[in-house]
Amino acid sequence: MKTVSVLIPCFNEVGNVGPMSEAVVNEFKENLPDYDYELVFIDNFSTDGTREKLEEICAHNPKIKAIFNAKNFGQFNSPFYGICQTTGDCTVSICCDFQDPVSLIHRCVREWEKGYKIVAAIKTQSEENKVFRFLRTCYYKVIKKMSSVEQIEHFTGTGLYDKSFVDVLRQLDDPTPFMRGIVAELGPERKDIPYTQEKRRTGKTHNNWYSLYDAAMLSFTSYTKxxxxxxxxxxxxxxxxxxxxxxxxxxxxxxxxxxxxxxxxxxxxxxxxxxxxxxxxxxxxxxxxxxxxxxxxxxxxxxxxxxxxx
Structure with missing residues (x-):
């Protein structure tokens, strides 16, 4: 039986980690009964009780694992590192706030079964703030025109990665990895699947103008001249x-x-x-x-x- 790893980065998501773990387990029971699973949470130094909640969840299910970072290492390093720690035949990365629907897991796995090594989830529609959506669209258009490497529009890293590609990620010596660019630059043939990004279920988003600018500059300095x-x-x-x-x-x-x-x-x-x-x-x-x-x-x-x- 093949194993699918699910990587969920989290930071101050005390209200979401419990429902998310239950939703992922139910997803495998209902839609992927022929697969074993490994659910890995990587916590980026939460201070709202998320860690204590994860301890409770892990105590009741040995297939649910957790990594606690010693500090907050940013929105790019933590998810990338978490993917590299998974052990399944493939790894699906989704957000903890339910903006990425859990149903993406079985949708990605079905495409993986067809032979695709990477399945990228593309936000074709979103319930986020209209201004942020517009700015993101402008950013993707600009970086796509300026970059010498293909850039995937409205791809945030959510998707499936075959074990062979995860092995490639482990070999990279990059202390500031930009996952979206790495997938486009080094990834094998991929399948893009559309989805609608929903509103955050609980809590507040941790993205702000500075974090968005930081992401834009990382992609700009990494992939453009x-x-x-x-x-x-x-x-x-x-x-x-x-x-x-x-x-x-x-x-x-x-x-x-x-x-x-x-x-x-x-x-x-x-x-x-x-x-x-x-x-x-x-x-x-x-x-x-x-x-x-x-x-x-x-x-x-x-x-x-x-x-x-x-």
């Missing part, structure tokens, strides 16, 4: 425009200065414009440098505090 090349090209363009302005000022000073004084306004506007462009690209360059700095330090993805039922 366009930003730095834009800085180079724009630098040439501004230099050329400045040369034309300088030439115009020279001619005006010689011929029309007394009749048509130019003043300092154009000069000040040009200085502020050039300065703002420099600051923008200096910040962009800093993002690349920070990304490089994080990767060359070779720090572990996470540090575990303890495990249960492993």
């Amino acid at each position: 366009v930003g730095l090349r834009m800085a180079t090209f724009l630098g040439f363009i501004i230099a050329f425009v400045d040369f034309l302005f300088a030439l115009y000022y020279l001619v005006a000073k010689i011929i029309w200065w007394s009749a048509f004084p130019l003043g300092t306004a154009p000069l000040l506007i040009g200085m502020f414009f050039i300065g703002s462009v420099q600051l923008i690209f200096l910040g962009l360059l800093g993002e690349y440098v920070m990304s490089i700095n994080t990767r060359v330090m070779h720090r572990p993805l996470v540090v575990e505090e303890r495990r249960i039922n492993f």
Whole structure:
């Protein structure tokens, strides 16, 4: 009998881990009776009682396991590390807040049975905030155009990964893995399946503008060169425009200065414009440098505090 691992990252989900574990167990009983299962929760240093709840759940079912991180290691490292700790013939990763329907498990497994090594769940519809949805769509369109590697629109990492691909993930030496890009860059032939993202069942979302910006910058610095090349090209363009302005000022000073004084306004506007462009690209360059700095330090993805039922 083959084993399907289900990886569920969680952070302050005390109201969801219990119902989620029950829903996953029922999913296997009703829709996947021919498969054994392993349910792995990886807790990213929750402080609301989630850990105590997971201890209770694991005590009643040895097939439910838990990894407790010693600190909060971010929204990318913890799920990636959790996938690498699974032992099943394939691993399905879903969120703990019920925004990813549990029915995705058997849908992904059915496609896996057809021979696909990766099954990516694509959010074709969502009940999330309309503004966030619009911004996400714009982000995916932009990164897809700018990246030299295929980028999967509205794919957040939810889906199924064959054991062979999980072995590939274990070999990666990347302290800041961007799972969505890794799947597109290194993954074998995959199947995309659509789903509607539902509203969070309980609790509050932990995503905010900063976390979304962090995700965008990680993908941008990992899979695009366009930003730095834009800085180079724009630098040439501004230099050329400045040369034309300088030439115009020279001619005006010689011929029309007394009749048509130019003043300092154009000069000040040009200085502020050039300065703002420099600051923008200096910040962009800093993002690349920070990304490089994080990767060359070779720090572990996470540090575990303890495990249960492993």
